[in-house]
Each structure stands twice: as structure tokens, then as C-alpha cells.
Amino acid sequence: MKTRHLLASLTVASIVFAMPAFAADSAQDFVDKAAVGGKFEVDSSQLALNKVQDQSIKDFAQRMIRDHGAANTKLQAVAGEQKLKVPAALDAQHQADLDKLKNGQAPIDPAYVDMQRKAHDEAVKLFEDYASKGDNPALKTFAQQTVDTLKMHRQMIEKIAARQDSITGATTPAVKTDNTPNAAALVPGANSFTEAQAKSRIEGAGYTNVSKLAKDDQGIWRGQATKAGESLAVGLDYQGNVVASK
Known part of the structure; x- marks a missing residue:
């Protein structure tokens, strides 16, 4: 014992x-x-x-x-x-x-x-x-x-x-004034940006309140953001292009 x-x-x-x-x-x-x-x-x-x-x-x-x-x-x-x-x-x-x-x-x-x-x-x-x-x-x-x-x-x-x-010319910021997204400026492809990197990249392009980021089946990060007081749909492709639309 x-x-x-x-x-x-x-x-x-x-x-x-x-x-x-x-x-x-x-x-x-x-x-x-x-x-x-x-x-x-x-x-x-x-x-x-x-x-x-x-x-x-x-x-x-x-x-x-x-x-x-x-x-x-x-x-x-x-x-x-x-x-x-x-x-x-x-x-x-x-x-x-x-x-x-x-x-x-x-x-x-x-x-x-x-x-x-x-x-x-x-x-x-x-x-x-x-x-x-x-x-x-x-x-x-x-x-x-x-x-x-x-x-x-x-x-x-x-x-x-x-x-x-x-x-x-590597980035194409484009805030649309109509209801048609400028999807042509976003290039589909394997996207190596993490969510944090995507958010930082979008913020670096002059947007605030970046939220609801999710990567779609084309490799494009999509979410919501604010610029000049407007709430916008925003996207980021694998090349780093940032595009927004109402």
C-alpha cells in the first residue's frame, strides 16, 4: 500500500x-x-x-x-x-x-x-x-x-x-450608380486571400464597416461595406481588384 x-x-x-x-x-x-x-x-x-x-x-x-x-x-x-x-x-x-x-x-x-x-x-x-x-x-x-x-x-x-x-492599374475600384453590379471588373480564379486579408485589402481601398465576407464559387470575396456614407455590395478577386455596387 x-x-x-x-x-x-x-x-x-x-x-x-x-x-x-x-x-x-x-x-x-x-x-x-x-x-x-x-x-x-x-x-x-x-x-x-x-x-x-x-x-x-x-x-x-x-x-x-x-x-x-x-x-x-x-x-x-x-x-x-x-x-x-x-x-x-x-x-x-x-x-x-x-x-x-x-x-x-x-x-x-x-x-x-x-x-x-x-x-x-x-x-x-x-x-x-x-x-x-x-x-x-x-x-x-x-x-x-x-x-x-x-x-x-x-x-x-x-x-x-x-x-x-x-x-x-492592378486595382479597379468602381462604385456603380445604378443597380447593375460591375461584375466584369472582377476576375474569377483561385483566390489566396484569407478573410482577414480580404477585409484589409477592401479597407485599404477606402471602404469602412466591411462585413459579411464570404468567398463565392468563382473565388471572389463578397460582402458589405460603406463608402461616402453609402452601404454597398463589395467584391475582391484574386488579383486584388476591389469593385462595389449599390
């Missing part, structure tokens, strides 16, 4: 001691991804300052250096207090993206904007998830304090992307 009690006690003790190790691994994973993402933001933006042409993109890059630089410093401090290691180098994928910018012929405006859109989609998801379900209270608070800034960055870069597309 005593032996069984001893074994049961040891089993409980093993579980108790195992849990912090699991929590540390999960927290370390967040630190790894957040640190690499933050470093990429700063490094790519420093590089972009000398290789992009559009002044609004330069201004965005400067803001990334400032905001992500501050967030990186805060993450290092919090991670240090939690006895977690902050990676000093980029991972292979981020380094490959940075090398593309470094080796690309100036101006690199489109490549930088595309990378920033992808990076901020990933960062918002990472920080939202950890802010909600994180296992380390200090890092969870850091994520909660940082995620709104990341969302603001994502909205900024989507607006820049929409404006760039309108200059190059």
Missing part, C-alpha cells in the same frame, strides 16, 4: 515538474517567431529606405524601424526576465526575403510592400493568438500591448498597396 502511495506521489510530482517545461517551450516558440519577425521588419525597412522611390513607402519604412525597434527592445527585456533566449539572426525564409530586397534593382517598392503585407498578416495572427491563449503572463501582456500597433501597421500597408495598384 505504501509503495502504491509513493508511486502515485512521484507520478503527480513528475506531472507538476513537466508542466513548466512545456510552458517554457511554448513561450520560447512565441519569442522566436516574434523576435525574427520584428528583426525582419527593421532590417528590411532600413534597406528599403535607400531602395524605394515612393515617399509614403519611405515614411512607412521609417515608422517600422521606430515601432518595431521599440517592440524588439521590449521583447528582449521581457524574454530576459523570463529566462528565455532571443534569437540573434533571421530564419532561412526571412533571410531569403531580405536577400531578395538586397539584391533587387532599385526601386524595390512592389517587393517591399508585398513582403510587408505578408509579414504583418503573420504578425497580427501570431500576436492575437498569444494575447488570447498565451501560457506566459508577462509575454501575454506584451502581446496584448503590441497587437493593436501591428493591426494599425497592417492597415497602413494595405492602403499603400491599394494606392500603388491604382497607379499601376
